[in-house]
Amino acid sequence: MFKGVDFFPHGTKWKIIEKRVLFVGISWALAIISAILLMTRGLNYGVDFKGGSLIEIQAKGPTIDVASLRETLNKLGFGELQVQAAGTNGALIRVGQQPAADEAGEAKAQEAANAKIKEALAANYDWRRTEVVGAAVSSELKMTGVYAVIAAIFGILLYVWFRFEWQFAVAAVVALVHDVFITMGMFSILWYEFDLSVVAALLTLAGYSINDTVVVFDRIRENLRKYKKMPLIELLNASINDTLSRTVLTSVVTGLAVLALYVFGTSVIHGFAFAMLFGILIGTYSSIFVASPLLLWFGVKRDWSDDAAKPAPGMKAKA
């Protein structure tokens, strides 16, 4: 009977904690670069957050000439239109909010612009979808997005705090925020559209990236109780090395699933899939190289001899 190939090296003794300044330094550098990018270049906000309309079209032939399309569209007189390629022969056209006196007028003006554009392109292109978001709704969606991210991070913080000590919770959340930030920085560099589905991906990422971190923390806590005499650095190193196979393999498996989404998904799901893919990568990195050093710096308690083991919800406490 095939027993499977245990290809992941065991018993590794990588000195991760010793090099913590390097690893955490790298992640901090990436986070700061992301912050600078977000402040200067900003994000390619989708219509969900900026308002206006998005029209997706597909060329009737196998290829699309985005440059000439942009030229044709800009001549129509609706302001500067953003045109991005989507897939092999598609394009996403973004039309800014056409100005008008009031909400009703804005809706009508936008409608007129959309209709004109569709008309102008009908000969050579097929229409795929239209998304129009008014100013009122886009500001609501922005607020909802921000609340959701804050609520999720807060909820996760509370849960990890409930299961572990506060140092663990803070370290986990700092690693998590760093992951989300760097992923956003990536979106700034690549200028992928940042819409609601990307925010959903970031939220999912928040929940998922904690998984790996919790696996490591679980082991650390177990070891803290078992090896009371071991120096902290050695213990942390051992914990990370022990759980290495688990953190990497779970990320590989989920990564495979998300890769399928990224490769085969339509333009609608593209931003989401990329955010998840990159986020899994960065999340694994932070779980292995960043979360534990943070624990060290936050001063995790060394003496656990008087602490009864905290059981997982649903399990009875073990003696």
Added chain:
Amino acid sequence: MMYFSRGKTLTILAICLAGLLACIPNFLSNETFKSLPSWAQHRIGLGLDLRGGAHLLMAMDSDQLKKDWLTTLRDDARKNLREAKIGFNGIAATGSNVQIRLTKPEDAEKATAALKKLSNSITSARFAGAADLNIAQGPEAGLITMEPTSAGIQDRVTNAAAASIETVRRRIDALGTTEPNIVRQGSDRILIQVPGVEDTAALKRLIGETAKLAFYEVHPSVTAEEARSGRVPSGYKLFKADPKDVESAGREYVLRENPVVDGGDLADAHASFEQRTNEPIISFRFNQSGARKFGNFTKDNVGRPFAIVLDDKVLSAPVIREAILGGSGQISGSYTPESANQLAIQLRSGALPAKLTVVEERTVGANLGQDSIDAGKRAAIVGMIAVVAFMVFAYGLLGIFASIGAALHVVLVFAIMSVLGSTMTLPGIAGIVLTIGMSVDANVLIYERIREELRAGKQPIAAIEAGFDRAYGTIIDSQLTTFIAGLVMFLLGSGPIRGFAVTLTLGIITTVFTAFTVTRLLVAWWLAAQKTRKIDAPLAYKMVRT
């Protein structure tokens, strides 16, 4: 952890079987589906992004509602005060209230009493009993202010929204499209989802316009120019001509304030063609009281014009040639067959209390919808294969058990969604693909733990026990944090985000279930099979040992 009582085993198998059965209705053709007993008629709906169709979020013009209410209040107040024989110098509606100046300040009490009759108590549950109108005296003597309370405005908006939904539903039903979904969102917004519709421009025109039709008396002598430069005669108002009518663009008319008959008196309206000229027209018919009012009016005013006004714009002002007693007539103008039909539908369904404006639209073409379904299927299948291949490669037989668990987990997610009648969207499919990966994660955690226990020297069966045991806490922790994120998205999100949150949270629940029941059961069976076959420990040991 490896022991399963008979009861537990049967329960797990029963749940899996039920899951499989619940998915079946999704694959039946429409006729077969309808022939099922009603308790079995549950299946997943396709979201608009997979089916193609229009998604419109429309906001009601609450300011217009308030203005109309104040105008009605002003007219009713005038009538009440006249009946009570209370004199007043001026009565006007401002932006937020109606102000009345009494000739005799001593009448204030009597006036307030007369006006109180106009105030209603709100019937809606939230503000039950509260008055919708605030009538106050002062600050100057003889000044009475009627101001709608905020509860009153809220109530009115809510009622108008409910009425609007009905009107919109009637208009859309007239188009004959399949199962539109029309619900209220918030206090003054309506969400309309119409599958299969791709040209939203016509749909928006049909739904957005109020279509308030009314017939007014034209002032017999004063022309619009005289009224403009001088004074508008009391009881009359200036109306503009319909800007779409090129001939009389910019013209104005002096019309009596209150119409003779209006849309509420219409019994029927439909589009047809004028007998002689063949141009598209709208024929209408009044109900009994409308026919009577109109008949009397035309009888008394033969030879004079009357105005046909739509949405406060004058369509035309034909001269009355004879008394129209039959209560029917026509509206003609520069109508195309489509626009005539549209107006007929709007008139038949009743006027909207206020204009509806599109604040959000997400319309997907049927082609993209089909492509999205195909892409979703492909991603799910490829993802599944990739994950299964990896698991079998890395864990052998145990990997196969994990894959069976993952497959059953997808079946269970579909089953729950079918029973709930949920809607599947593209983000929803993404959620399922993601949870395939995550369900296998749980198994990886268990298996790696088992391998670790084996390396530490435990016997295979004990190692498997310990693996499941120890991994339990970690799996709960890891799935719960993602569950929290999914919950936040479900509560705060809307539309596609919600669809994703639904499959994500359901996926997590079923993942925990399958990892701890199905996979464990399979392993336990396999272990039991080893025992009964009297294959002793060394072979079993070789099976799992690395």
